[in-house]
Amino acid sequence: MNQSIIQTQQLQFSYPANEGENAPKTVLNGVDLSIERGSFTAVLGHNGSGKSTLAKHMNAILLPSGGKVYVDGMDTVREETLLQIRKTVGMVFQNPDNQIVANVVEEDVAFAPENLGVPPEEIRRRVDDALKAVNMYQYREHAPHLLSGGQKQRIAIAGVIAMQPECIVLDEPTAMLDPIGRADVLRTIKTLNRERGVTVVLITHHMDEAAQADRLVVMTQGKIIADGPPKQVFQDVEGLKAVGLTVPHTVELLWQLRQEGLDVPLDALSDEECAQALFHLMHP
Secondary structure, X not given: OOOEEEEEEEEEEEEOOOOOOOOOEEEEEEEEEEEEOOOEEEEEOOOOOOHHHHHHHOOOOOOOOEEEEEEOOEEOOOHHHHHHHHHHEEEEOXXXXXXXXXXXXXXXXXXXHHHOOOOHHHHHHHHHXXXXXXXXXXXXXXXXXXXXXXXXXXXXXXXXXXOOOOEEEEEOOOOOOOHHHXXXXXXXXXXXXXXXXXXXXXXXXXXXXXXXXXXXXXXXXXXXXXXXXXXXXXXXXXXHHHOOOOOOHHHHHHHHHHHOOOOOOOOOOOHHHHHHHHHHHHOO
């Protein structure tokens, strides 16, 4: 079995030129990326870095202008594999309101499996399972529009889970949420990955979210400029600042202390690790 569930090879993508512009706008510029099955990868970058455009190539919403994208070995430009690609990789977007189609939560989650022709008793099982997976089972008979933003986003994720994809790509799923909603959605994503083995690709511009992934890919101007464990990537504070990105507050604090000549590690991402590093500094 192929270890990579998604692979891009020299991926290029350009949007057509707008009126008054001479040339197409190149957004992805030779991206080579391999996403392993069962992994949790965050793709970090500021607006315009190409990260959302990359996400839309992962289930053939967009097709390459150049290079290749393979999903579970299937070439995304081949029309006959499109349905199978969409079954393999599910997408969750920024605005949950755009993904909710029914007036009752459980009907919304059932929508995609029904369209895939899944038998009714199997749909019932999948809907219950998906709602339990995102901790929203008790809301199954509620109206989605009465839920909070974070709850709506979890319903949107449940709708994707009910299709039983091997991989879920989330494009800025917390952008419109308050801190509580963001924490809920992130907890849900991590549980799906750790307990169910779902491959997760999280597109984000939040440093604290990116820090929770196993692997961090940093993009700027349509290219990948860093790729590795978050602890490793975030140590390059100067490199990230040079492309307009910050680092988690913990790393920023330790970096500032190092600038003052103090011997502290830069790989303390969590609050606990940072507190431990400061404790050791004051009690050598």
